[in-house]
Amino acid sequence: MGDPSRAPPLTRASVIEAHELIKEYVHLTPVLTCHTLDTIASTPQEFTALSDTPHDGLDVPAKPKIRFFFKCENFQRVGAFKVRGAFHALKRLSKEELEKGVVTHSSGNHAQALALAARTFNIPAHIVMPTISTPSKIAGTRSYGARIVFSGSTSQEREAVVSTVIAQTGATLVPPYDHPNIILGQGTMALELEAQVTALLAPSEGPRKLDAVITPCGGGGMLSGVATALLGSGIRVFGAEPSFQGADDARRGIAARERVTHVKSLTIADGLRTPLGEWTWGIVSDRSKVAGVFSVSEDQIKAAMRLVLERMKVFIEPSAAVPLAVCLFNEEFRRLVEREGGEEGWNVGVVFSGGNTTVEAVAKIFETTDRKEERAAGEVGALGEREVQDVAG
Amino acid sequence: MGDPSRAPPLTRASVIEAHELIKEYVHLTPVLTCHTLDTIASTPQEFTALSDTPHDGLDVPAKPKIRFFFKCENFQRVGAFKVRGAFHALKRLSKEELEKGVVTHSSGNHAQALALAARTFNIPAHIVMPTISTPSKIAGTRSYGARIVFSGSTSQEREAVVSTVIAQTGATLVPPYDHPNIILGQGTMALELEAQVTALLAPSEGPRKLDAVITPCGGGGMLSGVATALLGSGIRVFGAEPSFQGADDARRGIAARERVTHVKSLTIADGLRTPLGEWTWGIVSDRSKVAGVFSVSEDQIKAAMRLVLERMKVFIEPSAAVPLAVCLFNEEFRRLVEREGGEEGWNVGVVFSGGNTTVEAVAKIFETTDRKEERAAGEVGALGEREVQDVAG
Incomplete structure (x- = not known):
């Protein structure tokens, strides 16, 4: 785009x-x-x-x-709503642009949305993700058929990898939010x-x-x-x-x-x-x-x-x-x-x-609340610890 | 009923x-x-x-x-589905029965359903609950306007309290499941x-x-x-x-x-x-x-x-x-x-x-799973680090 x-x-x-x-x-x-x-x-x-x-x-x-x-x-x-922007962005690309594929540097919902839209139009999607992304996010995005390209986690590192992908493939960058078509x-x-x-x-x-x-x-x-x-x-x-x-x-x-x-x-x-x-x-x-x-x-x-x-x-x-x-x-x-x-x-x-x-x-x-509630429910925790000490001591 | x-x-x-x-x-x-x-x-x-x-x-x-x-x-x-049985049970009571109210010994969804139905028909609901019920369940049932009657937690103790309520008020027992109208x-x-x-x-x-x-x-x-x-x-x-x-x-x-x-x-x-x-x-x-x-x-x-x-x-x-x-x-x-x-x-x-x-x-x-997944994520993280080394080196 x-x-x-x-x-x-x-x-x-x-x-x-x-x-x-x-x-x-x-x-x-x-x-x-x-x-x-x-x-x-x-x-x-x-x-x-x-x-x-x-x-x-x-x-x-x-x-x-x-x-x-x-x-x-x-x-x-x-x-998530992100598919709306992703599909619209792709519908606005020319046939030539579509053939070369799309690339983005998001690792969240936008990545999966773009991957789905690209698969729907049968074009390549390159998703640049930090290596430290959670495995479920990587697997989720990959499951839509996207190619994951790993990068460092700073925005400079990610943008450098995006540039490399564009240079190599001619793919079009589809940013996650800052574009009129999105x-x-x-x-x-x-x-x-x-x-x-x-x-x-x-x-x-x-x-x-x-x-x-x-x-x-x-x-x-x-x-x-x-x-x-x-x-x-x-x-x-x-x-x-x-x-x-x-x-x-x-x-x-x-x-x-x-x-x-x-x-x-x-x-x-x-x-x-x-x-x-x-x-x-x-x-x-x-x-x-x-x-x-x-x-x-x-x-x-x-x-x-x-x-x-x-x-x-x-x-x-x-x-x-x-x-x-x-x-x-x-x-x-x-x-x-x-x-x-x-x-x-x-x-x-x-x-x-x-x-x-x-x-x-x-x-x-909601973990903290949980512990608070347990304490409120009668200092069971403290009592438990004392019991453990008794056993250990 | x-x-x-x-x-x-x-x-x-x-x-x-x-x-x-x-x-x-x-x-x-x-x-x-x-x-x-x-x-x-x-x-x-x-x-x-x-x-x-x-x-x-x-x-x-x-x-x-x-x-x-x-x-x-x-x-x-x-x-929960329980309102269906509760409303039906009440619709099958006579005017005289309704006026005397209803009683049950459930502390779960049925209690709240019966309380709601009773409030809708503007009749008394007596809910027998064990004293050890969680405060949220007690508050939830009470918020529908029911009268909570506490009992011991064995079924004998609860049934005894139900009998007392019936003797005192003439209320009709609406059991949680074992009745044709439910x-x-x-x-x-x-x-x-x-x-x-x-x-x-x-x-x-x-x-x-x-x-x-x-x-x-x-x-x-x-x-x-x-x-x-x-x-x-x-x-x-x-x-x-x-x-x-x-x-x-x-x-x-x-x-x-x-x-x-x-x-x-x-x-x-x-x-x-x-x-x-x-x-x-x-x-x-x-x-x-x-x-x-x-x-x-x-x-x-x-x-x-x-x-x-x-x-x-x-x-x-x-x-x-x-x-x-x-x-x-x-x-x-x-x-x-x-x-x-x-x-x-x-x-x-x-x-x-x-x-x-x-x-x-x-x-x-899902607490236990959490810990398992964290360990698994740690292993993937290690793999990621190796990839970073490759890029960097």
């Missing part, structure tokens, strides 16, 4: 065009509702509170009225969500359309695509980020009016450790397109993820829980909904971006 | 009647398909194997062809599943209806209900049990032609630790109603549960994974499908019975 200037303009019409191009290759993922989560979101935080959640100096917790519509891209092919592809989910919610609300009284959509924001491809798709629709678009170790680069960049170009965060929302790119910064920092970006703590992400797993019975990766965490726990966002939604409240579309995690990873995330 | 002789006969017509009575109170839960799981099920076990799975002395692993249709009762109200209520899911699969398969070539349904079997209420609902439909009905510590009481009872009345198993499929009752034994042991009951090991249940979480992105409790484990790993069942399904294979309905577990419980189940 090399030259972004050849891509269609970043407009709703282009997203509609992208949707026509890719819809036979991607799932029309379902939209779910959950009465329990609506109730929790519509209850002031002090009553549902995470004990470590300060109210940002506000005296009275906000009392917004929220009805959720969850767009389940975790049920998408390869388990942005337009990811935006297609918003067209579906908009139509699905309208259909769901058709028989109901009260407001019959979405008031807002909130998506995770890492590199910003999805948020930019959704904002582009909904331009002029009257639906507000928001981004959600982890705040841990500065992963809230979009929020900070917007506040400082300057793009943050480096992020080094180990947030559990591992899909959101990436800073915005040049194209996505242009959209995300444009207030007329993205109405705001909000951030949440690790504990808030965990609490939201727990609710989705235990209450909704839907399996998501931590990154996918970040927008819900904002809706439930970010007082600034909740105050905004309270103010603008008023008595009637808001119909809020929340994107569950992906579900690619493992039971071991989930176990690790 | 005291006198079972007042209940409707155990026929498909009675299940249809039950469905009319309860359908405004329960969700029409979705039926999901999963191409990945179809492929795994249709691949001989040696290639997807759990290393500790013996082939029961068979030389060549079976090669059945299976297409799954998952009935998602984990998305049901209170997170059986007929649970059976309603099969009517939905049958119709949903027919609708899903309408546009397809090949066989357009279900060939078989497999459900978990603990007390046997659901299995009996589904078998009753599908009598004469031509759809075979199977049960699935854990084998750990003798929890496969139905299978053993059928083999010995005598009901096993006591089970003391700590299987992770904690909803299936109960032996069959008198009513359910009558149905489950009747070969013309239930075509077979198959059992699986703890590791096989875990493997099936992992696939549902990681691949389908659906959150289920361990008991709900047992039927899928049979389809994937029980060679006797697989050989049966291979033999009877032939070239065309079978469309198999699998009931995901519930999703009421916690992230801590999931963490505990």
Whole structure:
């Protein structure tokens, strides 16, 4: 896709065009509702509170009225929205470009999405991955028929290997987020969500359309695509980020009016450790397109993820829980909904971006809680240790 | 509901009647398909194997062809199928009986289901629970407005407390599974599943209806209900049990032609630790109603549960994974499908019975695997380092 200037303009019409191009290759993922989560979101935080959640100096917790519509891209092919951008990128390549294949330097969901799209069109895919990638990710990507090319783990090392692959094969680079064709592809989910919610609300009284959509924001491809798709629709678009170790680069960049170009965060929302790119910064920092970006703590992400797993019975990766965490726990966002939604409240579309995690990873995330609960359950641990000492001594 | 002789006969017509009575109170839960799981099920076990799975002395692993249709009762109200039986039981009580309330001695999903149904009809519900019940279960049941009555943890102690409650209040006992009205209520899911699969398969070539349904079997209420609902439909009905510590009481009872009345198993499929009752034994042991009951090991249940979480992105409790484990790993069942399904294979309905577990419980189940995988990952890491040396050198 090399030259972004050849891509269609970043407009709703282009997203509609992208949707026509890719819809036979991607799932029309379902939209779910959950009465329990609506109730929790519509209850002031002090009553549902995470004990470590300060109210940002506000005296009275906000009392917004929220009805959720969850767009389940975790049920998408390869388990994440990334196939939308990957298929669109390939549909925009010429026959000659396609024949030479594609290359990318992602090791996450984008790699598997590109591998699937390449296999579908029967062209080579070269995926540059750090040697330290987890074996399951390597195996997963390889299972789609891609050629894995290993590199060092710094971005310079990876880019050098990508250049070598391009020189050797003539393959086209398909970046994970910072390209108009990726942005337009990811935006297609918003067209579906908009139509699905309208259909769901058709028989109901009260407001019959979405008031807002909130998506995770890492590199910003999805948020930019959704904002582009909904331009002029009257639906507000928001981004959600982890705040841990500065992963809230979009929020900070917007506040400082300057793009943050480096992020080094180990947030559990591992899909959101990436800073915005040049194209996505242009959209995300444009207030007329993205109405705001909000951030949440690790504990808030965990609490939201727990609710989705235990209450909704839907399996998501931590990154996918970040927008819900904002809706439930970010007082600034909740105050905004309270103010603008008023008595009637808001119909809020929340994107569950992906579900690619493992039971071991989930176990690790909730491990500490586990130990805490064990202690709470009667100091069984301490008693056990004493018993062991007795035996040993 | 005291006198079972007042209940409707155990026929498909009675299940249809039950469905009319309860359908405004329960969700029409979705039926999901999963191409990945179809492929795994249709691949001989040696290639997807759990290393500790013996082939029961068979030389060549079976090669059945299976297409799954998952009935998602984990998305049901209170997170499990139990609301069907509870609402039906209450709809069959007289006005006088209703006014005096209901009582049960379950501490699991049935307790919450009965509490919800009682609250819906605005009548008292007394739930007898052992004092050692987990706080989350007590809180969960209480949140539906039920009155919790504590007892000792043996069944004698619980039954004594139930008798006291009945003597004091005149409440009607609604047992968790061993009653015709409960059986007929649970059976309603099969009517939905049958119709949903027919609708899903309408546009397809090949066989357009279900060939078989497999459900978990603990007390046997659901299995009996589904078998009753599908009598004469031509759809075979199977049960699935854990084998750990003798929890496969139905299978053993059928083999010995005598009901096993006591089970003391700590299987992770904690909803299936109960032996069959008198009513359910009558149905489950009747070969013309239930075509077979198959059992699986703890590791096989875990493997099936992992696939549902990681691949389908659906959150289920361990008991709900047992039927899928049979389809994937029980060679006797697989050989049966291979033999009877032939070239065309079978469309198999699998009931995901519930999703009421916690992230801590999931963490505990997969804890050991975690450590194993970390060791394995360490070995791959070592290999990776060697490759890096090659590039660097």
